[in-house]
Amino acid sequence: MYDFAAARKRSELLMNIREHFIGKGYLEVSTPSLSPYLIPEPTIKAFGTRFINEFEGSRDLYLIPSPEIFMKKLLAAGSGSIFQISSCFRNAEQLGDVHNPEFTMLEYYTVGADDRDSIDITIEMIEKTKLRGIDPEWLRNKPLIISMHEAMMKYAGVDMDKAESIDYLRAEALRLGLNPGENESWDDTFNRIFLTYTEPSLPKDREVYLTDYPDRIACLAKHSEKGPTKKRWEMYINGIEIANCYDEETDKNETEKYFAEEWEKLREERSGTEEAIPPADPSFSSLDIPQSSGGAMGLDRLLAVHLGLNSIEPLLLFSLSDMLRQ
Amino acid sequence: MIKAGQIDKGTALLIKGQPFVCIEREFVNPGKGSAFVRLKLKSPSTGQVLSETMKSQDNAEDITVEDRDLQYLYNDGENFYFQNTETFDQIDVPMKSFPDYEYFMKEGETYRATFWEDQVLDITIPSKIVFTVAEAEEAVKGDTVQGATKYVTTETGLRVRVPIFIKQGEKIRVNTETKEYLERVNS
Structure with missing residues (x-):
C-alpha cells in the first residue's frame, strides 16, 4: 500500500536540493502555512479556516497557496538569497494525475539575478540534484528555451504581435476550431488556444523553458523591454508543468496596481459563492523588494518525472483522493 | 447539460x-x-x-446511454454483425470505429455494448477470453531451454506469445488488455 521505495527517493531528492542550495549560500527558511491575508490571485482558490480567540476576537485564516507572501518580506528585509521546501495548498483543484490539493513546493529566490539567470540556476540545480542510479532521457538532452511568441507561432500559427487585440485572438480561436464563449476574457481565449495546440506540442524529451509570457496575464513579474510580455517563464518536462519563475516586480506602483485590480476581480468573482475571499496583504505593496528572481517548483511532479511517471499519486503516501475513497 | x-x-x-x-x-x-x-x-x-x-x-451536452448484451455473429471486413440477445435484432457496427477489435471478436461470444438510441457507442471486451490456437509454429527439436516461447495465431487472427508446449487446436486464455497468454485451458 505504501511505496517506501518511492518515499526513499523523495527523501533523497529533498536532501539533494537542500544540500545544493545551502552549498550555494542560500539561507533555508521556514515560514507559516497559515496566514490572515494572501496575495490576491483570482485563479487560485484558497482553503479558509478560523482561528478561535475567545478574548481578543476570532479571525479567519487561510492556508497559503505558496510561501511567496512571507519569503518576499524576508527578501525586502535583507535576507539575501533564500529557499524553502514546504507544503502548499490549493482549493478546488481537481483530484487527478498531477494535482493534489496539498503538495510540496520548492520556492527559491536569488538576489541580484533575473529571469534569464534563473534558467541557468534551475538547469544546474536539476542536474546536480538528480537521483542516484536513475538517468532519465530528458535529463541527458539539452534543455530547450523557447519564447511564447515562437511557440504560439510554431504550434498554433498564432501571431502574438497581433494578439493584443481580443478580436484577432478570438478569430484565431475560431479558425482553429475552438469554441470561445461569448464575452470570454482575453486570458481564457488565449489559454484555450495555448492548451489545445501549444502546450501539448512542446517537446517531451527535455526540460522546456517557455519564456516571455503575455503582458495581459497579470502577475508580479516585471514587464519586459522586448515587447508586450512579462519576464516570466514556465518549465515543462514530459508535458508536465514543473516550475515557474518571475523576474520579481520591484516597482511599488506596479505592485499596488496589481493588488488593487486582482483583489477587485477576485472579490467580484467570488461574491455570493462558497469560496473564501482572503483579504489582500496590506503591507505587501510597500516592500522594498531587491532585484531578484523567484522560482517555484512542484517537487512531487519533479520526482514523478525523475521516476518516469505521469502521475504524482503513487508518490503521495496519503493522497487526498485515496483518503476520500475510504 | x-x-x-x-x-x-x-x-x-x-x-x-x-x-x-x-x-x-x-x-x-x-x-x-x-x-x-x-x-x-x-x-x-x-x-x-x-x-x-x-x-x-x-x-x-451529455446524453443518456444504456448497456445491452450483444452476441457476436461475424464480420464482412466492413461491419461487425451482432444479435441483441433479448430482441434478436441484428445490429451492424462499422469496424473502422473499433480498430483491432476484430482480434477479440469470437463467434457466439456475448459482449456488453453501450447504446445511445439505436447507435452503438462502445463495446466492452471481456478482460480474459479463451481462444483456439489456429496456427502454431512447431517447437524446434532439442529446444529444451526453460521458459522458451513461440508465437501462435488464434482463430480470430490474434498473434500471442505462448510457451512452446502449446499445440494447434488447443485452447488458451488470453489477457485482452495486454494480449498476453495466461494459461492453457483443458477442454
Missing part, C-alpha cells in the same frame, strides 16, 4: 449533433489561468478522435 469538469472517461456527449465518447480526460490549470479540462473524444460512427479543451465551467 453537465459542466466540462464533470466529464470522465466513458461519458457520452453530443457535439454539433453527433455523439462522442470521452476516451481520455486530463485536468489542466495553466499558470495564472482558469481551470480547464483536456479531452479526447471518439466518434463511434467514424472512429474520428477529437481533441477538445474546455473550461471546467463550460457546459457540455
Whole structure:
C-alpha cells in the first residue's frame, strides 16, 4: 500500500536540493502555512479556516497557496538569497494525475539575478540534484528555451504581435476550431488556444523553458523591454508543468496596481459563492523588494518525472483522493 | 447539460449533433489561468478522435446511454454483425470505429455494448477470453531451454506469445488488455 521505495527517493531528492542550495549560500527558511491575508490571485482558490480567540476576537485564516507572501518580506528585509521546501495548498483543484490539493513546493529566490539567470540556476540545480542510479532521457538532452511568441507561432500559427487585440485572438480561436464563449476574457481565449495546440506540442524529451509570457496575464513579474510580455517563464518536462519563475516586480506602483485590480476581480468573482475571499496583504505593496528572481517548483511532479511517471499519486503516501475513497 | 469538469472517461456527449465518447480526460490549470479540462473524444460512427479543451465551467451536452448484451455473429471486413440477445435484432457496427477489435471478436461470444438510441457507442471486451490456437509454429527439436516461447495465431487472427508446449487446436486464455497468454485451458 505504501511505496517506501518511492518515499526513499523523495527523501533523497529533498536532501539533494537542500544540500545544493545551502552549498550555494542560500539561507533555508521556514515560514507559516497559515496566514490572515494572501496575495490576491483570482485563479487560485484558497482553503479558509478560523482561528478561535475567545478574548481578543476570532479571525479567519487561510492556508497559503505558496510561501511567496512571507519569503518576499524576508527578501525586502535583507535576507539575501533564500529557499524553502514546504507544503502548499490549493482549493478546488481537481483530484487527478498531477494535482493534489496539498503538495510540496520548492520556492527559491536569488538576489541580484533575473529571469534569464534563473534558467541557468534551475538547469544546474536539476542536474546536480538528480537521483542516484536513475538517468532519465530528458535529463541527458539539452534543455530547450523557447519564447511564447515562437511557440504560439510554431504550434498554433498564432501571431502574438497581433494578439493584443481580443478580436484577432478570438478569430484565431475560431479558425482553429475552438469554441470561445461569448464575452470570454482575453486570458481564457488565449489559454484555450495555448492548451489545445501549444502546450501539448512542446517537446517531451527535455526540460522546456517557455519564456516571455503575455503582458495581459497579470502577475508580479516585471514587464519586459522586448515587447508586450512579462519576464516570466514556465518549465515543462514530459508535458508536465514543473516550475515557474518571475523576474520579481520591484516597482511599488506596479505592485499596488496589481493588488488593487486582482483583489477587485477576485472579490467580484467570488461574491455570493462558497469560496473564501482572503483579504489582500496590506503591507505587501510597500516592500522594498531587491532585484531578484523567484522560482517555484512542484517537487512531487519533479520526482514523478525523475521516476518516469505521469502521475504524482503513487508518490503521495496519503493522497487526498485515496483518503476520500475510504 | 453537465459542466466540462464533470466529464470522465466513458461519458457520452453530443457535439454539433453527433455523439462522442470521452476516451481520455486530463485536468489542466495553466499558470495564472482558469481551470480547464483536456479531452479526447471518439466518434463511434467514424472512429474520428477529437481533441477538445474546455473550461471546467463550460457546459457540455451529455446524453443518456444504456448497456445491452450483444452476441457476436461475424464480420464482412466492413461491419461487425451482432444479435441483441433479448430482441434478436441484428445490429451492424462499422469496424473502422473499433480498430483491432476484430482480434477479440469470437463467434457466439456475448459482449456488453453501450447504446445511445439505436447507435452503438462502445463495446466492452471481456478482460480474459479463451481462444483456439489456429496456427502454431512447431517447437524446434532439442529446444529444451526453460521458459522458451513461440508465437501462435488464434482463430480470430490474434498473434500471442505462448510457451512452446502449446499445440494447434488447443485452447488458451488470453489477457485482452495486454494480449498476453495466461494459461492453457483443458477442454
